[in-house]
Amino acid sequence: MMKPIIIRDWKDLYFGVEIEFVGGKPEDVELLPGWTMALDERQIDDTGEESGSELQSPPIQWKDREKINEMLQRLIATGARVNWNCGLHVHVSMEPWGEEAIPDFIDAALQYQESVKYVFHTSEDRLVYCPPVTVEMRDQFVSDPGDAALRHRGRPQSHRCGINIAAWFDNRTVEIRYANGTLKYDEVITTVEFCLRFVAAVGARRKLSCDPKQMANDLGVSLTGYPPPIPAPLWYRERIWLENMLVPILTPIATSLVPDSEILHILPRPDGLLVAIENPDGKLIKYLFHLSSNGWKVEGKLPDS
Template structure:
């Protein structure tokens, strides 16, 4: 979204349904290469999800910047996905981007402070599945302090994995897209669930933009916003094999991470997969595509084989 708005100051009262927004719709199945797209919509074919068998599947669908009165485009595109047999499963998320062009960089710190106060309420209202919390880590007080000392995108990064720079309330998105990205919602292809989620995020950002003080308790928080109290994408349980895969990753990360740092300095391990002959390790460095490396076990540890 364009960061050159009419007004770039904070606070600035803007009605929630006047804000531009986008939404990243993750799904499995279907035939994403064959979906007919509305003008400006994008199918990110390199963004794959995980189906029930553990295979990469589906894609991520994204609109151009939309206004609230254009939300019927979402219904149309969800219908096209469903007609092909696409579904949102436990591996999928729904990420809402809200344009900050009415405030500019001036709203970044207020959003960080608001995230400290209200990220737990957002997580509770949106019923974030436990296995997805890895992909929406919390904003920390240290992040706010770093930003106060030196405003900019690097202050909004934490070390760790994966996607440690993409918090549940991801203000770093301002520096890439002119938005704040709210990542807590579970995946859905249900139109009503999707637009309720978008409305909640729009109302939250508009309230922060106006400098409003909001209660921390979830029920009071959503009531103060005037957002729907329910009807959001429900929690879904990850299969046992996925939980076991995460446990394996957590056990192997301390062993593999030093080698990944030598191969791709400044990167984070995104995921690991056992494959025939060894272990596939995917790592990500800011602003770059995933890099994949092959390792094999030996009596002395894990040996790097090749870059895939």
Template sequence: MWPKHVNWKDLRFGVEIEFIGGRPAEVELPPGWVMSLDELQVDESGDDSGSELKTPPMLWAAREQIRVMLDRLLANGARMNWSCGLHVHIGIEPWGEAMVLPLVDAALACQEALRSLLTMSEHRLIYCPSVTPEMKNDYLRDPRQEALHRPGRPQSHRCGINASAWYDIGTVEIRYANGSLDYDEILHAVELCLRFVAAVGEGRKLRDTPAELADALGAPRTGYPPPRAIPRWYRERTWLDDALIPAVSELAEQLVPGGEILHILPVQDGLLLGIEAGDGKLRRYVCAPPATGWRVVRQADAPR
């Protein structure tokens, strides 16, 4: 049922904390917590590193659990850099599917303000693209999860205000926050997301500038995870992606029909092409560009 007033502190939430370094497999986890060891970030040398720690669904009153786990991560050697993000899931069960369209409308009205308030690093936009009017129109014609996917690059099904998560786990996912291992920064981001979703659920008209949005929600204007500069080599890697994707798109479609190119990396015997399939699994192939066209040298690993 929508609209309906729900106190933001009564909404369940979960946090996905990306980090580099440490020994993630050795971190002691309380019941319900998950260490996604296959979710790797990029360290300063360009190597895969770290993991993603996921909280269980929790209420604001139980937030101290996050401090305990951050202390464990830091003691284990975890670090933060530009490749890490912080994703906040807010349960929208009090409203159900009726909340999906209001979230899309709220995104169209103030997603840029929310992104700016959270001081999102520009290079992270590929991981949290904007909701578009075309997506809303498609959903109105045929309400379904696929209408909330943004195909191609930037990545689909992962908009910055990701209402499609309702159909998977009963949440809306807000992906704008930069990575952090600081308790206060993370809690500021969580509080903002909780207040935002509660306001949408109440049917309130939200403001479209960062300061006005924060004030209307009663959320802090500052104190969110800060942006981190990316090194020159990483910026060049993104330029390489942008330049090569049009050239390999046809090959990628042949290898993984309907898949998305996530990255193209130079390796000793060619280019490593990472393609995410519709099931969320990553396929990786090493390809080489002979004079007559692209060819697959080898599959780099078994599908994960």
């Protein structure tokens, strides 16, 4: 029997925003009730240092959106800003449709994710944080439903896809991660409206155009007004290019140290290379690698891991 079509007004859906930033004084920001500051979610600033944080809202509705503006003003007052390393993530509740709608959302991601990325003008340097949903993920979910099927593995090094349906198993939402970072209220709200209308349309099993301009028209949203891309500095791109070349070389050593693991990142140090290895539980274990005339050597595990 075909599932009934469930239509929800997009303004009635609950959503949450995650606003990444650099600089400022996140510890000093006075938070509205329910808002949190994820101080362990540091971004990379223009000097390469970890900086800023991620401001997270509680579940709110469209009528509550002015609270976002209030929190942005408090954040900006401390000197916070965004750069190429920052993103804006929007979580939209999937609870009106429930877990049985996950296949519909997977199919929608496969069909529309490139169009969503186009509308949001996703920076090339941010694509590492929003890999695509794949046909293999859909097939794996059909054969073995669960969040593991919907989490990305390997490079680019992000387990959460640009349309992150695995978020259902964390907080009953779908997370859309393609938007570039911004602290401008109008850009945040334009992004939120697109995400709410898009999720409501998918939940109602509407057929949308894959042409980005026509998709925007189908949804009744603007094709402009989203956070613009910010190019990364050359030193950062060079670091990523080098890291991507080193990962295949060092992965066999990393997996011998930590079975079923992945290399999260590689950073140069005066005494070698810091190789951060993520175990299957998501814990980071850091080792110091050194290249000698006899090949790669592991100098030891770093104490902060």
